[in-house]
Amino acid sequence: MKKTKTYHITTFGCQMNEHDSETLAGMLAEKGYEESPERDEADVVIFNTCSVRDNADKRFFGTLGQLKKIKKSRDLTLCVCGCMMQQQHIIDDIKKKFPWVDVIFGTHNIHQFPQLLDSALEEKKRVINVWEDGGEIVEGLPAKRLYKHKAFVNIMYGCNNFCTYCIVPYTRGRERSRKPEDILREVKCLVADGVREVTLLGQNVNSYRGDENTDFSDLIYMLNEVEGLERIRFMTSHPKDLSDKLIQAYVDCEKLCKYIHLPVQCGSSRVLKEMNRKYTREDYLELIRKLRAAVPEITISTDIIVGFPGETEEEFEETLSLVAEVEYDSAFTFLYSIRKGTPAEKYPDQIPEEVKHERFNRLVDLVNEISAKKNAAYVGRVEKVLVEGYSKNTATAYSGRTDGFKLINFEGSEDLVGKIVNVRVTAGKTFSLEGEIVSE
Numbered sequence: 001m002k003k004t005k006t007y008h009i010t011t012f013g014c015q016m017n018e019h020d021s022e023t024l025a026g027m028l029a030e031k032g033y034e035e036s037p038e039r040d041e042a043d044v045v046i047f048n049t050c051s052v053r054d055n056a057d058k059r060f061f062g063t064l065g066q067l068k069k070i071k072k073s074r075d076l077t078l079c080v081c082g083c084m085m086q087q088q089h090i091i092d093d094i095k096k097k098f099p100w101v102d103v104i105f106g107t108h109n110i111h112q113f114p115q116l117l118d119s120a121l122e123e124k125k126r127v128i129n130v131w132e133d134g135g136e137i138v139e140g141l142p143a144k145r146l147y148k149h150k151a152f153v154n155i156m157y158g159c160n161n162f163c164t165y166c167i168v169p170y171t172r173g174r175e176r177s178r179k180p181e182d183i184l185r186e187v188k189c190l191v192a193d194g195v196r197e198v199t200l201l202g203q204n205v206n207s208y209r210g211d212e213n214t215d216f217s218d219l220i221y222m223l224n225e226v227e228g229l230e231r232i233r234f235m236t237s238h239p240k241d242l243s244d245k246l247i248q249a250y251v252d253c254e255k256l257c258k259y260i261h262l263p264v265q266c267g268s269s270r271v272l273k274e275m276n277r278k279y280t281r282e283d284y285l286e287l288i289r290k291l292r293a294a295v296p297e298i299t300i301s302t303d304i305i306v307g308f309p310g311e312t313e314e315e316f317e318e319t320l321s322l323v324a325e326v327e328y329d330s331a332f333t334f335l336y337s338i339r340k341g342t343p344a345e346k347y348p349d350q351i352p353e354e355v356k357h358e359r360f361n362r363l364v365d366l367v368n369e370i371s372a373k374k375n376a377a378y379v380g381r382v383e384k385v386l387v388e389g390y391s392k393n394t395a396t397a398y399s400g401r402t403d404g405f406k407l408i409n410f411e412g413s414e415d416l417v418g419k420i421v422n423v424r425v426t427a428g429k430t431f432s433l434e435g436e437i438v439s440e
């Protein structure tokens with residue numbers, strides 16, 4: 001009997017990439033492939049890359065190097081895709097230094113992957129196909145979901161904001177929104193398949209424009225009506241476009257989780273201007289005030305970049321004071337990383353590595369102290385939790401997310417997976433909560 005062919009995908013970067021990998025897996029499943037848990041045993045190995053910071057670049061190139069030996073020892077098709085492939089200098093590097101790569105494609109043509117794989121297999125030569133920009137949105141691609149009860153749904157692609165540090169507008173192209181009816185159809189299919197929570201994805205969901213009558217808040221109101229759907233989340237919001245209408249949607253739509261990821265990037269208005277973020281520290285704080293006035297229990301997370309070119313000690317302290325004022329539930333902190341082809345690459349006054357690290361450590365200490373304090377305040381509260389499965393930490397505990405996106409561990413049983421249960425919080429740690437299930 002012929003052995004079933006297998007694949008293994010390694011995904012770097014954001015949820016958008018994770019979701020693209022689900023699509024790649026779905027297309028391979030349609031071709032009869034099975035997933036292999038081990039990269040070293042798979043027939044087709046895919047790397048879906050990220051170029052937002054240089055540490056992901058480095059890890060990717062390191063692994064490509066290691067694969068040379070494995071490729072020599074057995075038959076294997078090596079495919080690379082994702083944001084890094086949208087940069088010509090990366091493709092040139094791969095051609096020169098890693099000639100054992102078989103298929104290279106980009107972010108705009110993942111739907112072509114099955115054909116590209118076939119031609120690499122048939123013609124036994126390297127296939128490179130990268131589109132410069134996104135064409136028409138391709139609907140109806142299959143997906144093999146990472147989770148049974150929650151799903152990612154792309155609502156738009158690309159970004160028009162050109163923050164001066166960021167590579168994404170160059171690798172993901174201009175903004176394109178999916179039609180509301182296509183999104184609605186997908187969400188209904190997912191719900192019919194057991195999904196209870198959807199996360200709407202876009203680089204800047206606040207600028208979603210499905211048609212002349214449907215902006216992002218309208219889309220939320222529409223999805224709030226989908227029977228069987230329990231929770232709606234979204235990622236990521238740009239503060240410059242967060243409307244009062246969306247804040248009202250938190251009040252009106254019971255399915256919209258009371259959580260927002262609202263990247264601030266830095267607390268100094270001068271640096272924000274240099275970053276081309278199009279809001280000031282005061283605008284941002286005003287938004288937070290409005291959100292909390294309308295939705296007092298809302299949890300808030302953010303992204304912060306430390307060491308943007310020209311950032312002074314005083315300006316960094318403005319970031320610290322903003323963090324102390326907002327009191328984020330959690331924050332993703334990044335060292336500024338030079339990206340080739342972005343405006344900030346050429347800015348003078350790049351900050352020395354040791355200064356960046358020193359500031360970064362101070363920021364992380366503050367962020368963690370606040371997270372721990374906020375989580376400790378949850379003790380005694382009863383939270384609605386969508387049970388996801390075994391907790392990574394211990395074999396007996398299950399884990400899930402609260403409405404406010406906090407990770408919580410508790411004793412549970414397999415039949416609860418996919419259900420929403422009440423959990424009383426018994427302890428708050430820096431990155432998670434502990435709890436016990438309560439009936440009712």
Ligand code: 5AD
Pocket residue numbers: 052053165166167263265303304305334335336337338339
């Ligand atoms: N250096 C460091 N962090 C970056 N981000 C984007 N570009 C860079 C960069 N060049 C961060 C931003 C963004 C998150 C996804 O990654 O904080 O919100």
Ligand code: SF4
Pocket residue numbers: 159160161162163166167168169203204238
């Ligand atoms: Fe990058 Fe700014 Fe677009 Fe976000 S909004 S993807 S940080 S350019």
